[in-house]
Amino acid sequence: MPAWLLWLIAAGVFAGGEVASLDLVLLMFAGGALGGMTVALVGGPVVLQLVAFVVVSAALLAVVRPIAKRHLLERTEEQLDGVAALVGRTAVVSERVDNESGHVRMGHDEWSARTLLDGEVHEVGAEVRIVQIEGPIAYVGDI
Incomplete structure (x- = not known):
């Protein structure tokens, strides 16, 4: 079996392991294995292939991994999804809202709405x- 194919298989194994670990280390080793494969494809000796693997892996671990990890963590902290993204937005009352019933329109969506305070009323x-937001009900207040 040619050496480049062994490096390619190793890269695939490292990448597959990364799917299980999600730590961005094995992915860097997969990149190193692709570096070893490249040296094997151009006819370099096994020692040079191993050196390429170590150097590329180390470079990826030192440079790319910290940047990628920081980028992933920043996006996770800032990202709001689902109904949490609606809290704080404004809506227009489409059916009188009090603490027992009502409806509001947010964009093209119609939501059942209630007020949090007894006696608070918002007209159409x-x-x-x-x-x-709790389930299908949006609790609203004054702007």
């Missing part, structure tokens, strides 16, 4: 702020 056309 009023602009309100979404303060909380």
